Amino acid sequence: MHSIIKTSFAAIVAAGITATAAHADAHALSGDLVIFSDMSNPAPRAVMEGMVERFGKMHPDLNIELTVIDREAYKTQIRNFLTADAPDVANWYAANRMLPYVNAGLFEDVSDIWEGEMSTELASTKGAMTIDGKQYGVPYTYYQWGVYYRKDLMEQYGLSEPTTWAEEKANCQTYLDNGIKCYTIGTKFLWTAGGWFDYLNMRTNGYDYHAALTNGEAAWDSAETRATFANWRELIDMGAFIDNHQTYSWQEAMPFMVNGEAASYLMGNFAVAAFREGGLDDSKLDFYQFPEITAGIAKGEDAPTDTFHIPSGATNKANAKAFLEFVVSADNQTLINNGENLGQLPVNALSAVDDDKFLNEGFDMLSNKAPGGIAQFFDRDAPAEMAAVAMEGFQEFMLFPDNLDDILARLDAAAVDIYAE
């Protein structure tokens, strides 16, 4: 009896200690911390290694083990290691992309670290991390989408940034009359077409309809969705998109704009670095928010969020939580998202946005010009399987717009199965 009381008392004390350790960085952590990361491209990799180094300096007794896995391979490996050999911290994506793992109980509920200050500081991305009122991870970066365009070409033809659909089409016609395609795009990997659908649908029907559609609450074959596709078709029939886009990846589509054969590109902000490398400086490259289509509809924007999670099978959860808190702290957010590192937007409202034209414009757009709401991206808002089927349909539509009836029927049939779960 005596020994039992003693043990449970010791356990309570131990639990108390870990709890305090998790909530106060001042207490040095000890033990192990195993991190699996998908930040395998050169710049993100340096960021990840830098974070581990700085966190290690704060906690000299902590033994941190970082494994960086190729970003594409990670997407299939995550299933294996979450079930078999779980690390303490793992990268992933927000919203519906994390749903299968949350449903399977593989991601730890971390609502406790979101209590208090963090919820206000990270208010902009909290929704994307929340499923059924609980948070299952923390964001570390996000970025805006928009129309990146050749500023010099626009000036050459005396055009200006369009704000309405009519202006957008008029600009496009001018480019076409001068032998320049309006938009470059590479749909070989399908998701780029998902970006077009997101924007056309959010501008035609609004953010709420778009959210209902990706949640399976609205039918694909509906007047609203058909209106979206009709707008899309206007551009397709004009010949606005580059030819043979189905054979290019998003990177392979870039030279068309760099060489001046296409005027603009609907893309995420990560394309800026590649454009600059391709020789487009700020005098030639600019950015505008996707224009209004249906007048009066509050604009929604895509801003995909990349995240950190704690697998349920983790062994050092207290250390992992401390690391998550470190990742989202204002100073760390300022540092890792600046132009020399990720070159994206910090998730913490107290962080400073690096002084870069695109980051400033993007931050302003997401904070002040997106009253409709912030979407993640088509393949993160819709369930994985629905995204795969739908994006394939978008590509088919871009090539054979006449197949629309068939595509919509197919998507509705697929939706019955997918959302039934």
Add this chain to the structure above:
Amino acid sequence: MTNTASEFDAPKRGWYKRNEIAVTPFLFLLPGVFFFAVYVIYPVFQSFNISLYKWDGLGEADFIGLKNYQKLFEDRAFETSLWNNLKWLVLYLLAIPVGLFISLFLNQKVVGIRLYKSLFFFPFVISQIVVGLVFSWFYDPTFGIFTKLIGLVGLEIKGGVLGNPTAVTYGIIAAGLWPQTAYCMILYLTGLNSVDPEQVEAARLDGAKGWKMLWYVIIPQLKPATFIAFVVTVVGALRSFDLISIMTRGGPFGQSRVLSYYMFEKALSEYGFRMGYGAAIAVVLFLIMLVFIAYFLWSMYQEEKGAH
């Protein structure tokens, strides 16, 4: 005399010693059988089992009976993949006659023939990934040499070979034929070495030449090579995956998928969480392969019987 007596007196030999000759072959077979059972036979049955469930690969699996198969029959993407598999099977067999004619052409004594032979064999040596990339450039709709060449005779394939839903599968098969033909060629080259010169001589005396010589004297002697070429080509056609993955990822909009790629997409890819459905596709692919496996086993059995 004494020797024989002492042998009878010797203590009885152990069970193994007595049965050594009968048992040893099985002992040697044991490791192979064990690994074959664990890595091939067991997963086959496991796939059958999984195909009866609705399972995302992570959480709980729900037993749904044959519903996955029922869905397959309504699934047009599955139908497309099945047809593409058939195209692969039929057109891939072209590798056999083409390989035969190249080997006949190369089977002569000229200075440097070894070099020519190795050049023809080269595509089989390089990785399928490289073959896929080379052909992707070859087919590129803007600067690809294939596009330029057919442009010279006034033809144009809309979207390029790999971007055109009708042409894409044929384009990939053509890429696959390049290394497969080299493989068949090398099989026939070795086969030609063992053609009996006396029979050729006799046939020549009887006045056979040209096509008749080939059809009635050479090809029958190449039967073992033809059999192996047929086996590897059929297997190669059914497991075509790497070229599709590297050249089109099943696109445009799924028109170049085959069963193996569709299974991968449904069960294991980035967006695939339908293990049960994927397993059902795998089972169908297995049943198709089973037809050929049964045929191969049967013909090998017949041959063995003939040999004894």
